[in-house]
Amino acid sequence: MSYYKEPANELPIREFDVAIAGGGTAGVVAAVAAARQGARTALIEVKGYPGGIVVEGGTALHSFYNLWKAFPGVEKRQVVKGIPQEIIDRLAEVGGTTGHAEQLNRYDYDSVCTAIDTELYKLVAFEMMEEAGVFICVNTLLVGAIMDGAQVTGVITESRSGREAFYAKAFVDCTGYGDLAAYAGADYTEPNDYAVANSIGVGGVSLEKYYEFLQAHDALGDYARGPRSGKEDKIVRVDGYRNKLPSAFSERAREIGMHTVTTSVHDDYFMFLKLNFKMDVSPTNRDEVAKAELELRRRQLKAIELFREHVPGCEGAFITRTSPSLCIRRGRLITCDYDITLEDVLEGKHFEDDILTYGFHDCAPRLQIKDGGTYGIPYKALRVAGIDNLLVAGMMITADHDAHMSTRNTVSCMGQGQGAGTAAALCADKGCGTRKLPYVDLRKALENAGVCFET
Secondary structure (H helix, E strand, C coil), X not given: CCCCCCCCCCCCEEXXXXXEECCCHHHHHHHHHHHHCCCCEEEECCCCCCCCHHHHCCCCECCCECCHHHCCCCCCCECCCHHHHHHHXXXXXXXXXXXXXXXXXXXXXXXXXXXXXXXXXXXXXXHHHHHHCCEEECCCEEXXXXXXXXXXEEEEEEECXXXXXXXXXXXXXXXXXXXXXXXXXXXXXXXXXXXXXXXXXXXXXXXXXXXXXXXXXXXXXXXXXEEECCEEEEXXXXXXXXXXXXXXXXXXXXXXXXXXXXECCCCCEEEEECEEECCCCCCCCHHHHHHHHHHHHHHHHHHHHHHHHHCCCCCCCEEEXXXXXXXXXXXXXXXXXXXXXXXXXXXXXXXXCEEEEECCCCCCCCCCCHHHCCEEXXXXXXXXXXXXXXXXXXXXXXXXXXXXXXXXXXHHHHHHHHHHHHHHHHHHHHCCCCCCCCHXXXXXXXHHCXXXXXX
């Protein structure tokens, strides 16, 4: 390979207290949290809107509650509140969520379904950041980090306005891929232990007919009812056991990595239909990702054809929405001061520096948190090893795949974002590194902001 030597260039500097890379599931909450603490906060997001996996890759938000329905006699508890719940409240005001609709058929996976309107979520997230005073930089790519020893002093960005340097006192990486941490020289691995996906919205369909199709084959799994298109007690989530469906449907669904689950807050619409593809290499590989993007879009068409052919009420199905790029469940795994273990999760361990209480596991019922309880995500699990003023939040923590199947989920990432954004703002205010921040101050700030804690 030959090389081109880029000439030196003087970059305009913007100065902040906190800079957050990535405006996705964790990043939005981190930005709002930091700004509400009084920090001059910048959010850097490569796409033209916030939301990330919440609006592109999921089916519903998992989960604001403990798994009480799977354990008779266990108390129903909402364990995640704070800014994540504020987002749901704001969505409810504009008809953009089902709220926390209880599961009615299968209780061993999640006790509630919190489905959202993807487009209204983007709007609400945008507005909440604007109201908090966040300097929002969308359509802006992070391309480097400026280091002074073990401290990040700034990040370099690229946009149609040119290259710029954002200086700050504290930084949070919410990119999902761990881009800022990697640029800063953090230790990381790339496990490549998940499929990538591109979820689609589907119009011209009937949730009721799909429900009846699953019932007719004794294949009904998850099922929830709630508000839909302004009407109460409508189907808002349905899932099925693929192996119980006719082979002409189930085998083709398996081949294209199609999940049978869908949710919606609107009539005649599947808000999410998920297609998966397992790459041979990490999704940080640009050239292989290009091939995966094409394959996923081929699978999207095959999924539509499958529903048209086999599911009554879906003969006119068509794609209404796709993600602009494939979605990941894990990119880089960043080495932090603490690595949450599967035992921590399943035994319901809480730590002396919890920033979040959480009670959902995506592998339930095979793996469940003990007695329908909760575990804690500690502040030290967000501190990037070897770097003094950088935190990470979201799918970049937790090495063990089975433990990660809990911590990577959307509501966990949202809660991590609130913890990380709050901590970054406090560090900037006190002029200290992330390891020097007194936990008592962080705990008090989180409690004042409505975060739940359990022991």
